[in-house]
Structure formats: structure tokens, C-alpha cells
Amino acid sequence: MTTPRTEHLVLPGVLTAGEAAATVAGILAVQREDGAIPWFRGHHLDPWDHVEAAMALDTAGEHEAAERAYLWLARHQNEDGSWYAAYTDGEADAVTDRGRETNFVAYIAVGVWHHHLATGDDAFLDRMWPAVYAAVEFVLRLQQPGGQIGWRRDDDGTETTDALLTGSSSIHHALRCALAIAEQREEAQPDWELAAGALRHAIRHHPERFLDKNRYSMDWYYPVLGGALTGAEAKARIEEDWDRFVVPGLGVRCVDPNPWVTGGESAELALALWAMGESDRALEILQSIQHLRDEDSGLYWTGFVFDDEAIWPRELTTWTAGSLLLAVAALGGHDATCQVFGGAELPVGLESDCCA
Numbered sequence: 166m167t168t169p170r171t172e173h174l175v176l177p178g179v180l181t182a183g184e185a186a187a188t189v190a191g192i193l194a195v196q197r198e199d200g201a202i203p204w205f206r207g208h209h210l211d212p213w214d215h216v217e218a219a220m221a222l223d224t225a226g227e228h229e230a231a232e233r234a235y236l237w238l239a240r241h242q243n244e245d246g247s248w249y250a251a252y253t254d255g256e257a258d259a260v261t262d263r264g265r266e267t268n269f270v271a272y273i274a275v276g277v278w279h280h281h282l283a284t285g286d287d288a289f290l291d292r293m294w295p296a297v298y299a300a301v302e303f304v305l306r307l308q309q310p311g312g313q314i315g316w317r318r319d320d321d322g323t324e325t326t327d328a329l330l331t332g333s334s335s336i337h338h339a340l341r342c343a344l345a346i347a348e349q350r351e352e353a354q355p356d357w358e359l360a361a362g363a364l365r366h367a368i369r370h371h372p373e374r375f376l377d378k379n380r381y382s383m384d385w386y387y388p389v390l391g392g393a394l395t396g397a398e399a400k401a402r403i404e405e406d407w408d409r410f411v412v413p414g415l416g417v418r419c420v421d422p423n424p425w426v427t428g429g430e431s432a433e434l435a436l437a438l439w440a441m442g443e444s445d446r447a448l449e450i451l452q453s454i455q456h457l458r459d460e461d462s463g464l465y466w467t468g469f470v471f472d473d474e475a476i477w478p479r480e481l482t483t484w485t486a487g488s489l490l491l492a493v494a495a496l497g498g499h500d501a502t503c504q505v506f507g508g509a510e511l512p513v514g515l516e517s518d519c520c521a
Contacts, residue, residue, distance in 0.1 A: 170226030173497030178452040180493055187463030188490060189225040192218050192483050194462075200233030203254040204482045205464075209261055212238060212248040213269040213335075214484035216276035221487035223283040224494035224502055231280055232289060238273055239296045246270070246299030247318070263320035267304045268332035271339035273297055275505060278342040281349070282501035294350060301343045304336060305360050311374045312363030330368065330375040331383040334391030337364050341392060342505065344512035361514025368393040380421050382410040382430050390437040392508040399441050410434075415471055416454040424472040428457045428465045432488035439495045440507055451492055457485075465489060 174185035195218075196202045202218040203210040219234035241258065242248060247265035252258045277293045280286070307315035313328035314336050340361040347354045367374050368388050378384045385406045389399040410418045416426035417434050431454045438447035457466045457476075464481035494502040504510055 173499045174225060174490060174493050176448065176451065176493050176496055179448070179455060179489075184458075184463065185225070185490075185493070187460075188465075188486050189222065189227060189463075191463035191481075192221060192486055193227065193230060195483050196222075196230060196234070197254075200230075200235075200237035201252075201254070201258070202234055202483050204484065205480055207254055208480070209251040209253055210258075211251050211269060213266075213272045214482075214487075216272045217491070218483040218487040220276050220279045220502075220505075221490035221494075223280055224490050224499050228280070228284050228286075231276075231283075232286075235273070235277060235280060235289075235293055239293060242296050242299065246301075246303030248300075250317075265303070265318045265320075266332070267307050267314050267316055267318075268329075268335040268339075270300045271304045271336045271343075273300050274339040274343035274346065278345050279501050279505045281346070282504055290346060290349060294346065297343055297346055301340065301354075301357060304339075305357070308360055308364070309374070311371060312360075312365075312367035313371075313374045314364065328375050330372070330378065331381070331387040333364060333375065334368055334387040334393055336391075337361060337368060337393050338391040338508075340364065340514065341508065341511040344514065345510075348512065358512065358515045361512075362516035365393045365514060366516050369398065382406075382417050382419060382421070382434070385410055386430075386434045386437045389441065390433055390506075392440075392511065395441075395508075399437075403438070403441065411450070412471065414453050415456070415469065416450065419468065425468050425470050425477070426454070427468040428454050428485040429467070429482075429488045432485070432492045435492040436488070436495055436506055439492065444496055447492065447496060451489065451496075454489070 171185045175182050195206055201210050202215045219231045222231040247270045249260045250264045250266050251262035274297050277297055281290045314333045315324055315326045316329045316332050317325045344357055388394045409421055412426050416431035419425055419427045419430055431450055435447040435450040459481055462481055465485040466476045467480050467482050470477045495506055
């Protein structure tokens with residue numbers, strides 16, 4: 166019999182109650198006492214994957230551990246509202262990549278809103294609001310006239326105007342969550358609404374405004390996962406490249422035509438499919454990547470080179486497990502996860518033709 170906190174993480178052919186608990190325990194075993202969640206112990210932490218793992222903890226009712234993860238971000242935020250791209254796993258939290266990647270910075274809004282929905286903790290939202298506000302303001306300073314978001318600012322202050330479709334799609338999702346937080350606090354942010362609308366317009370109508378990364382599966386499904394494409398637009402995009410990226414029985418390619426499927430991309434595609442209302446196909450994708458599961462730790466290998474029948478790289482990553490738990494939680498009806506990734510109740514921003 167499952168407990169209330171994990172019953173929505175049980176999915177036929179994917180996770181039993183015991184396996185779900187083991188996966189959650191695997192993430193907790195990697196999390197440090199100060200709240201940091203590196204990829205695995207001895208490796209680095211990046212802010213996006215840190216948030217992904219924290220959200221997974223909230224799906225299992227591990228709210229105190231998730232809160233510690235968000236408070237770690239609040240303590241390590243730079244004065245300009247950003248975070249560095251990578252920190253060592255160690256007490257000193259030395260920085261190994263001093264760039265500030267905009268989608269990494271924005272993702273805190275998704276996690277904070279998810280945690281609030283999971284807990285109803287208004288005090289937490291109040292405590293994290295300054296960090297969310299500063300992060301969003303940093304990101305929007307890199308928004309280009311066409312609506313797209315420059316993907317990085319270097320440590321010397323040099324801003325990259327080039328935009329990535331995957332990163333901008335993730336930022337679109339984050340802006341909608343940030344607007345939800347602002348609404349909850351009754352602090353209107355009209356500039357954010359305009360920014361979200363302009364970004365959505367660019368994603369939907371102007372692929373030329375983004376660097377060509379068409380070989381990467383994330384560029385295929387992220388406009389759907391980030392909520393910029395919905396309905397018939399979303400379905401058409403997914404159908405167009407399904408056979409190109411999905412390897413039946415094994416998962417989703419990271420890069421076409423490389424013979425390498427990855428757990429994180431597969432779980433994210435499943436989450437996008439669920440958001441489109443295609444739960445059956447989402448379930449099939451999640452079932453197909455169970456060959457990546459490590460039963461000893463409850464975690465998942467990052468990827469599998471199927472031509473060589475080899476696990477590669479040899480790393481069990483918290484964010485791969487986190488993305489899987491979030492997809493399972495959505496299919497299982499976990500309310501906070503459904504609200505955040507379903508998007509039906511998130512603000513949409515103000516889209517116009519000003520950037521046409």
C-alpha cells in the first residue's frame with residue numbers, strides 16, 4: 166500500500182512504490198546539508214538542474230529538503246540577480262564557470278512557484294520574492310528587440326545577443342511562473358507581461374531569431390514544454406520530428422543522428438506529451454527508459470549508446486531522476502506539478518505584433 170506522499174509516483178511499467186521511494190532517497194543522498202544538489206557527489210552544481218531536482222523532492226513531500234535547495238540559491242545569488250553557470254561540489258562552492266546563463270537564472274521562478282503550490286507556504290513565497298524578482302530583471306536585461314533572450318552574460322559583462330530556442334522556451338515558462346508569483350503577491354508586473362508575450366511571439370513565429378540547433382531534440386520539444394506552443398501547433402511540431410528523435414523501446418535521441426538516447430530528454434518529452442493531453446504516449450516514453458535505472462541507487466544513468474550497447478557517460482545524475490519524477494508526478498495527478506507544467510492556470514503575458 167502506498168503512502169499519500171508517493172501514491173502519485175507509482176506508474177505501471179515505470180515505478181513501483183518502493184522504486185519511487187528509492188529514487189527520492191537517491192536524490193536526498195546526493196543533496197548536501199546546506200541544500201545544494203550537485204549532479205552527483207564530487208561533480209558540479211548548476212542552478213537549472215539544482216531546481217529540477219528540488220521540484221522532484223516536492224513531488225514526494227520532501228518539502229523541507231526542497232526549501233533548503235531554494236534557500237541555497239538565495240544565499241548564492243549574485244548582486245546583479247544572476248547565478249554562475251557552475252559551482253563545485255564542496256564547502257567553498259568554488260565557481261567553475263563564471264558565465265551567467267539566462268535560462269539557468271530564470272528557472273528559480275518555476276521551482277519557487279511549484280514549491281508554493283505544493284505547500285501553500287506564503288511565508289516562503291515572501292522570503293524568495295526578492296531573489297525571483299532580481300533573477301527575472303537580470304534575464305530581461307538580455308531580451309533582444311525581437312523578443313528572444315540572449316543566452317549568456319560573461320563574467321566581464323559582455324552580453325551574448327545570440328538566443329537559443331531551448332533556453333528561451335524555458336525562460337518563457339519561467340516568466341509565466343514569475344507572473345503567477347507576482348499575482349499571488351498582488352504586485353503587478355506589466356513589463357514582465359509584455360516581455361513574456363514578445364518572447365512567445367518570437368518562439369511561435371520567428372525561428373530565424375534563434376541559433377540553428379535543429380539537430381538537438383530539446384529544440385524540437387521545448388517550445389511545447391515551455392508552453393509557447395499549444396493545441397494544434399504543439400501537435401504538429403511533435404509529429405513532424407517524432408521518427409527523427411524517438412527510438413522505439415529505448416528513449417529519445419539527444420542529437421540527430423547520434424545513436425545516443427538520454428533519460429533527461431526522454432522524461433522531458435514525456436512531460437510535454439502529457440501537457441498536450443497525450444498521456445498514453447508519455448507513458449510509453451517513460452517505460453522505454455527504465456533500462457537506464459540503477460537499482461542500487463534508485464537513480465538513472467544519463468544516457469545509452471545503443472550502437473555499442475553501452476551506458477555513457479558513467480554518471481547517475483540527480484537531474485535525470487528529477488525529470489523522470491516530475492513526468493511521473495504529472496501523469497499521476499500531483500496538483501502542483503500539473504499546474505506548473507500543464508500551464509492552464511499560468512498567466513500568458515501580452516502577445517502582440519510589435520516584434521513582427
